[in-house]
Amino acid sequence: MQQQVDSGQSKGAVTRILNSIETVGNKLPDPAVIFLGAMLIIWVLSAVFSQFQFDTIDPRTGEALVVHNLMTGDAFANFLSSMVTTFTGFAPLGVVLVAMLGVGVAEHSGFINTGLKLMLKVTPAKLLTPSIILIAIVSHTATDAGYVLVIPLAGVIFYAMGRHPLAGIAAAFAGVSGGFGANFVPSGLDPLLQSFTQSAAQIIDPEIAVNPLNNWFFTSASSLFIVLLGWYITDKIIEPRLQNTQVDGDTSSLPSFDEVTAKEKRSFLLASGVMIAGLALLYLASAPADSPMRAANGDLTDFKAPLMQSIVPLIFLLFWIPGAVYGFTVGTFKATKDMIDAMSKSMGSMAYYIVMAFFCALFIAAFGKSNLGALLAIEGAEVLKAMALPSGITIVGIILLTAFVNLFVGSSSAKWALLGPIFVPMLMQLNISPDLTQAAYRVGDSSSNIITPLMPYFPLVVVYCQKYVKNTGIGTLIAMMLPYSIAFLIGWTLFLLAYWGLGIPLGLQASYSYGL
Template sequence: MEETTTKKGFVTKALDFIEKKGNKLPDPAILFFSLMLLIWVLSAIFSNFTFTEIDPRSGEAIGVINLLSGASLAAFLSNMVTVFTSFAPLGIVLVAMLGVGVAEHAGFINAGLKSMLSVTPKKLLTPMLILVAIVSHTATDAGYVLVIPLGGVIFYAAGRHPLSGIAAAFAGVSGGFSANFIPSGIDPLLQGFTQSAAQIIDPAIQLNPLNNWFFTSASTLLIVLIGWYITDKIVEPRLQKVAVEVNPDEQPKMDALTSKEKKAFIISCLVMFICLLGLLFWAIPADSALRAETGELAVFTAPLMRSIVPLIFIIFLIPGVVYGMMSGTFSKTKDIIDSMTKSMSGMSYYIVMAFFCALFIDAFAKSNLGALLALKGASGLKAMALAPEVTIVGILLLTAFVNLFIGSASAKWALIAPIFVPMLMQLGISPDLTQASYRVGDSVSNIVTPLMPYFPLVVVYCQKYVKSTGIGTLVSMMIPYSIAFMVLWTIFLLVYWAIGIPLGLQSTYEYIPTP
């Protein structure tokens, strides 16, 4: 027992040290601005060097673009507004929050929480939250604007520390990004890059879009169990010393629903169900306008997948209005607009951070420094000529490292798939397995990099309960998840491979060239 206490003490001290040092970093907005300036300087320096790595996007040797040149600075000024307004997370967050804000201020979400907490055992609250967070991947980035803030509300309402609820939800949404038993648009997206890379060696090869489905489904249970343990045994105990201060107007009221509220909630849920049923009947026909030209629903080109955020807005707005009117929370239409205004006022700090974040990410992409980093790492790993098992782990670790700087899963895979997939095919390893290792690495470091576009938003969620929350606070909470996911998920992949369980539909572990 004494040894265990010592180990826990060391972990706590280490996390406290990370939090203390991390919180000394500048405000996230200033941090992004400073990093943008650093990228400008580095781009000017490295633009004078010649590199031999081939950029798969152009087929030519990659070169760093000097962002301090006259033309680049002129383009920066002329495109600044467009870069900000086209920053994808900004639109997603604001549009979704308009609908969610109505449902929240009407009391509809609060009523739902009361109902859920009345039927969910307290001991199972953590795994249920993480499972919901994982499933939210199906709706692209919906988990960031729905599940993560609700994680804090649910834990607070249950008498637990709200930051641990946010951490658990963040771990499920982002750290377990490639764990999901429900297929989503990311599956065919990555498969497309993998197949194109594989056809460099074998032009006739065809891969199934769900070639990793069995593995990602099995990974769901793993991520839930790991996240459950980390939340309840490491993160939440450490947070007990952190005081929570919540605006009285925003506190979930956990007294029992009145008969009027129960009736309003039941009818509102029925309205939501009718909306979802209508959407289902609209999507089912083979010639539905919600389908892509190929007839599929789950691909990114399908209008349904491109309409997830507007659908969230509508599906929360309508029941929220119904509940507000029936329960008496809303007495006039202006109350609906006021609830939207309140939800937007809470996003003001995030909007400022998003401005500088958008400029930094745009500069990093245009400079080609991120692409160069990925290609250099891939080339170095290839040159080592390691054993297949070690190479698979190397791909996973390299992906996790590059992921600290390049958040987009598809952007990274578009860069390094043309190197890794053909390389491992020549070693007899299938593209399906190479893609699976990439997906693990792409997930585990999402939750510890402030450069991830949604990271500042999670900081804002935490500040609702603990005003002093900074980058260091969030990173220190998420490091235990990241390390545990990386180690145990890697082992899980190797064991899964050793046993020979299929990775997905029509998938293989070995690549055998066709005669």
């Protein structure tokens, strides 16, 4: 009885803390205004820090790092002249809008609606949460597809099952972004990180070679760990806390989940057949060793491979064409204008995100040009290096420092380009392999993704939530995702240490120790 009382008090304390975070966070200005204010702060800080000379060596250039003053006349002229291209060149904007054009046709034609109805019939209710998280993790294979497909669909599915839609969005966001470093399917991220790891390791050992799948076994095992941990947090912490959060958004456009008619089923099977045929053609075009869809080295999963660079257009086509086939056969589309109207509606729902993306793009560009992010990352790494801690504690320090830097510098490859040349050689001198160092980086790089408004897709997730709960703000999303972030950071770190302690292989041709 006493244990139940203590458990109830603990849950009550956690709820009160999260509610306080939500209240404070929602009193912050609109995200667009925050990005604008942050950009102005970066301008001022760049002017201040540009007056100092730093001995810090930029690993990207091999020269002393220089903070660039963004408040000079030339810098302001460049800011104005490049404002349009900064916005239009903002990578997440194109990903979201192009993908949503195709998804909009599939959604408004009823293709997605019917597919969800059929899926819900065969998915056990008890396994809905882990299924969503697992799909979210696997979505990393298709670069940023999870942000524009899995997360919004998770909200729809949870709502259809009579569960709180924000819990579905939270579970999917945790899998897509919080579990970014976990995946049992190799993706373009593996060779990308490996390339930085190998070049950093060659500072100490010019002959060393790092396998692109050097963390594959660890990331595969991490997938199961993240699914189980995310499942527990969603069902035991997040959803119970959302019980008093009323769904007051406009849900009239959401699909109804009544019985599938014979006509709908026939149309869905036809449209799905078209999608499968498209995937088969893609496979046949990509399979040959000399396929134009492959990179110059013959790899399909290399980031430079045309296939990987075509993921978003492929998402557009693989939803637009089947959606159109379904719409015209089932009768929801009577003319081509109906299809265009569906695409227009999907763009209309993105209006708020486009505004936030404009200011977000300007902030990220200013942060990068100033070199303040690079200074923060490198100085933090140097402090950790100077502490000369035992190897196990150093690994934990790398994870924590990476998670902290990740709050300000979102790009995984950009952070590793800065931190890798410091971390990898430093730990090699402590007899720790580049493979283990990279695994530690992946843990820290993933865990704090879901609590920083500076992550480019964070505003998009806020928009998804506002579809169900109108007053959703930054504080709402941070409070909802904070339990995942803390649990992933602590639990995943302990998981890596245990994995290391048991000596389970990290990946192909990988090791834990490096012999000088």
